[in-house]
Amino acid sequence: MTAAALPPPADWRDFLALTKPRVMTLVVFTGLCGLLAAPAGVPPVIGFTAILCIALGAGAAGALNMWYEADLDAVMKRTAGRPLPAGRMDRPAALQFGVGLGAFSVILMGLAVNIVAGAILAASILFYVLVYTVWLKRRTPQNIVVGGAAGAFPPLIGWAAATGHVATLPLLLFALVFLWTPPHFWALALFVQTDYAKAGVPMLPVVAGERATRTQIGLYTIPMAVTAILPWLLGLVGPIYGAVAGITTAVFAVLATHVATRATQANDPMTPEKRLFSYSILYLFVVFGALVADRWVA
Structure with missing residues (x-):
């Protein structure tokens, strides 16, 4: 050379x-x-x-x-x-x-x-x-x-x-991020699937199609939402975390449902998939921030 x-x-x-x-x-x-x-x-x-x-x-x-x-x-x-x-x-x-x-x-x-x-x-x-x-x-x-x-x-x-x-609380936090990852990443994969197809990466939208991917986003959001609320239901955290997690998870569920029930993508610059992807990042920041605030206030 x-x-x-x-x-x-x-x-x-x-x-x-x-x-x-x-x-x-x-x-x-x-x-x-x-x-x-x-x-x-x-x-x-x-x-x-x-x-x-x-x-x-x-x-x-x-x-x-x-x-x-x-x-x-x-x-x-x-x-x-x-x-x-x-x-x-x-x-x-x-x-x-x-x-x-x-x-x-x-x-x-x-x-x-x-x-x-x-x-x-x-x-x-x-x-x-x-x-x-x-x-x-x-x-x-x-x-x-x-x-x-x-x-x-x-x-x-x-x-x-x-x-x-x-302990139980960090294991639940592990489970929350684990269950959050598929809807977060598949939302991204829906609007960059052409790239993955070109590279031969078997992401779900490329292999199973958009409809199956949207369904999976909706399905994974259910256990994710339950896991997000479990620390409060089990008495491991206080009302600050419970309230913030409840509200932000409800918003996540609405956005995920919109993606799951959408027939196909449109050409508008901010599709439901992009909204879910962007919000999902903010979601983790807010929920984990609420965890710390709850601990410190208590």
Whole structure:
């Protein structure tokens, strides 16, 4: 290979892009809420370290995902500008960055915080990379259903960082994010399904069609809504969480029902699918924020 054919050297912005910072924001927030909602107080330095490790671990998973899926990203319009398909970075650099960042985050969490939090963090990275990215994504339209567990770990990690164990409430938070993921991601898949079809990724709208996807969005919203309210019904949280979760989940259900009962997409810039996708992100921020407010006010 000649010098002219070598990719240009990557700068810090390309390495930051590998970590999927927009996705990381929600991951870090739910992890922080899990930590703050735990009954045990955490020294600020330990708390900061735990959240830093969650952020680094999420970034490592994102980098390894982009390393493995560079060929898919090059085909899809939505991802073609990422560092690897755009030629601003080579794959070995992305692999080394992802492995190094992941190992550092797990070791630091285990040594500076506690072994339980470190083990769950390691499991979350491995699950996202090996189970979702390598095994499921290219093989089954249920990739998002099972793979959604990867994004559901942060509340467990935050709680474990504060207490050294897990309990019913963080498990319910895990279940909430797990059940939230299919309607959230399938709403996105409905309006970018052409990209997935072009790349040969068997997302549900590509394999089963729009009608089946819309039905599944509606069906998954039911257990998600029940799970969102369960912490209040079980007396694990107070009325602030109960009220906020009840109202915001009702809005989610209305939007999901609109998507589920819609015959097909229109060409307007803000379809029900886009509304549901955008609201679903806000939904988790608000519900988890209410959890912390409820704990602190109580």
